[in-house]
Amino acid sequence: MPVDAPRPSAWRLLLIFSRIGLTSFGGGLSGWLLREFVQDRNWLSEEEFLNGLALSQALPGVNVKNMAIWIGFKLAGPAGAIAGFMGIIVPPAFIIVLMAVAFSKLTDYPLTSIALAGAAAAAIGLSASMAITAARRVPRRAFPLLCLAATFLAVGIFHWPLLWVVLGAGALSVAVEYRRLSSGEGI
Structure with a gap:
């Protein structure tokens, strides 16, 4: 504010x-x-x-x-x-x-x-x-775009359960972003 x-x-x-x-x-x-x-x-x-x-x-x-x-x-x-x-x-x-x-x-x-x-x-x-x-x-980075595409394919095309796809992709995204931020990249 x-x-x-x-x-x-x-x-x-x-x-x-x-x-x-x-x-x-x-x-x-x-x-x-x-x-x-x-x-x-x-x-x-x-x-x-x-x-x-x-x-x-x-x-x-x-x-x-x-x-x-x-x-x-x-x-x-x-x-x-x-x-x-x-x-x-x-x-x-x-x-x-x-x-x-x-x-x-x-x-x-x-x-x-x-x-x-x-x-x-x-x-x-x-x-x-x-x-x-x-x-x-x-931000236009490769990993978020890859997660977006993988989630779309998993849910939209392969009809995998949304809950498990979101939990898996979400956990992976958080881990990758945490690692990226803790290494000082992009802060």
């Missing part, structure tokens, strides 16, 4: 995460978080955000929930982590229950399918934006 930027309160984080959770859904939430905390508010650097995103994706559970907890903790400590979790989960969960009741009444109308298709397209666009931002920052 920039030195001169005021630290947000847990209450402010709760309101921000609630707004994000209530106004977006699907895979595009990471894009909203990037825009909100890095681009608009300058509370996190792009590198910090991408490191947090990588950690959130590596941990079990929902990526966006993990990211909200990480951002909240990074910006406002334990109270911020609780605010991030509560803001991204509770208000949307309440709305989902209400929408499920209403949606069961609207499934007969064609406009419902059109609206959902439009929302899906927006979520795909936000996910693509996030992927492009992350791809621009990834």
Whole structure:
């Protein structure tokens, strides 16, 4: 966080995460978080955000929930982590229950399918934006590209179990990166 930027309160984080959770859904939430905390508010650097995103994706559970907890903790400590979790989960969960009741009444109308298709397209666009931002920052080295290709082949072509491929490739990647960093290369 920039030195001169005021630290947000847990209450402010709760309101921000609630707004994000209530106004977006699907895979595009990471894009909203990037825009909100890095681009608009300058509370996190792009590198910090991408490191947090990588950690959130590596941990079990929902990526966006993990990211909200990480951002909240990074910006406002334990109270911020609780605010991030509560803001991204509770208000949307309440709305989902209400929408499920209403949606069961609207499934007969064609406009419902059109609206959902439009929302899906927006979520795909936000996910693509996030992927492009992350791809621009990834160093172009042979080993990460080799891991990418090997993972694609193992899961996409050979249909090996995702869990074992990710665990194996992840462990190998961490070991190689640890060795590279501890040798002083690329620090």
